[in-house]
Amino acid sequence: MPLQRSPSYSSSPAGSRVQSEPDIPLKVGQDIDNSFVCVRNKRLRTESPEDNDRFSDFKNEIKSLLTSWKSEQDSILTSWKSDQDSMLKKLTSDVGEVKLTCSNIQKCNQELEKSLEFVSKQFEDMRTRTKKLEKDKKENQACILSLEAKIQELQRMSRSAAVEVRNIPQKDRESTADLTRIMSGIGKALNLSLQPGDLRDMYRGPGKPGTNRNIVVEFNGVQMKYDLLTSVRNFNRSRKPEDKLNTQLIGLTSGRTPIYIDEHLSAYYFYLC
Known part of the structure; x- marks a missing residue:
C-alpha cells in the first residue's frame, strides 16, 4: 500500500485549522492585554514587642557567649604565649650554655694541640739525642775494646x-x-x-x-x-x-x-x- 503525505497548511480547509498563533516568539514583543490578571500585594510583617525582647535576649546571649569565648581564647593564647616565652628563654639559656661549653672545649682542644706539639717536639729531640748517644756508645765501646787490648798486651809484656x-x-x-x-x-x-x-x-x-x-x-x-x-x-x-x-x-x-x-x-x- 503506497504511503500518503500529510496535507500542507495551505491546502487544509479553514474550518479544520486551530485558532492559535503558531509562531509565539513573534508575538512576544506585541502588547498583551493583562486586564484580566489579578495581582496580589504582599503584606509587610510587623514585629511585636515580645519578638523584639526575645531577639534582644538572644543577641545578648550570643554576644555574651562570644565575649566569653574570646576571653577564654585570650587566656589560652596568653598562657600559651607565656609557656612559649618560658621555653624560648630556657632554650636561649641552654644554647648560651652550649656555646660556652663549646668555647671551653675549643680552648681545651687548642691547649691540647699545643701540648701535643710540645711533646712531639720533645720526643723528636729525645730521639735525636738517643741516636747520638747510641752512636757515641758504639764508638766508646770500640775505644774501650781497643784500650783493653792494649792493656792486656802491656800486662802480658809486664808479666812475661x-x-x-x-x-x-x-x-x-x-x-x-x-x-x-x-x-x-x-x-x-x-x-x-x-x-x-x-x-x-x-x-x-x-x-x-x-x-x-x-x-x-x-x-x-x-x-x-x-x-x-x-x-x-x-x-x-x-x-x-x-x-x-x-x-x-x-x-x-x-x-x-x-x-x-x-x-x-x-x-x-x-x-x-
Whole structure:
C-alpha cells in the first residue's frame, strides 16, 4: 500500500485549522492585554514587642557567649604565649650554655694541640739525642775494646817474667825481705841458684781477709822464670805427693803444706775463662 503525505497548511480547509498563533516568539514583543490578571500585594510583617525582647535576649546571649569565648581564647593564647616565652628563654639559656661549653672545649682542644706539639717536639729531640748517644756508645765501646787490648798486651809484656807462688802462710807485718828469704828457700829446695839480684819485685796479690794471698814474683829476665817452672815440675815429678814441694822443705813450718808455682796471669784471663 503506497504511503500518503500529510496535507500542507495551505491546502487544509479553514474550518479544520486551530485558532492559535503558531509562531509565539513573534508575538512576544506585541502588547498583551493583562486586564484580566489579578495581582496580589504582599503584606509587610510587623514585629511585636515580645519578638523584639526575645531577639534582644538572644543577641545578648550570643554576644555574651562570644565575649566569653574570646576571653577564654585570650587566656589560652596568653598562657600559651607565656609557656612559649618560658621555653624560648630556657632554650636561649641552654644554647648560651652550649656555646660556652663549646668555647671551653675549643680552648681545651687548642691547649691540647699545643701540648701535643710540645711533646712531639720533645720526643723528636729525645730521639735525636738517643741516636747520638747510641752512636757515641758504639764508638766508646770500640775505644774501650781497643784500650783493653792494649792493656792486656802491656800486662802480658809486664808479666812475661812473673810467677805466682801460692799457699805460703802470711806473717804479720810481712816485708819484702821476708818474701826474699822465702824465694831463697825455694831455690835451695829445688837446687836452683836464686840471687836477690835476679828478683825485680815481690808482693802479695789481692785476696780475701784470713786467706793466704798469692806471692807475685817478678824476675829481671824471662829465662829465670822458665828455669824456675822447669825445676818445680822436675822436682815434683820424681817425688811422692807428700814429698813434693812444701813449706817444710823451705823451713817455714813443721807441717807439710803444698806449695804451687805457676805463671802469673792477669784477671782478664780468668774473666775470659
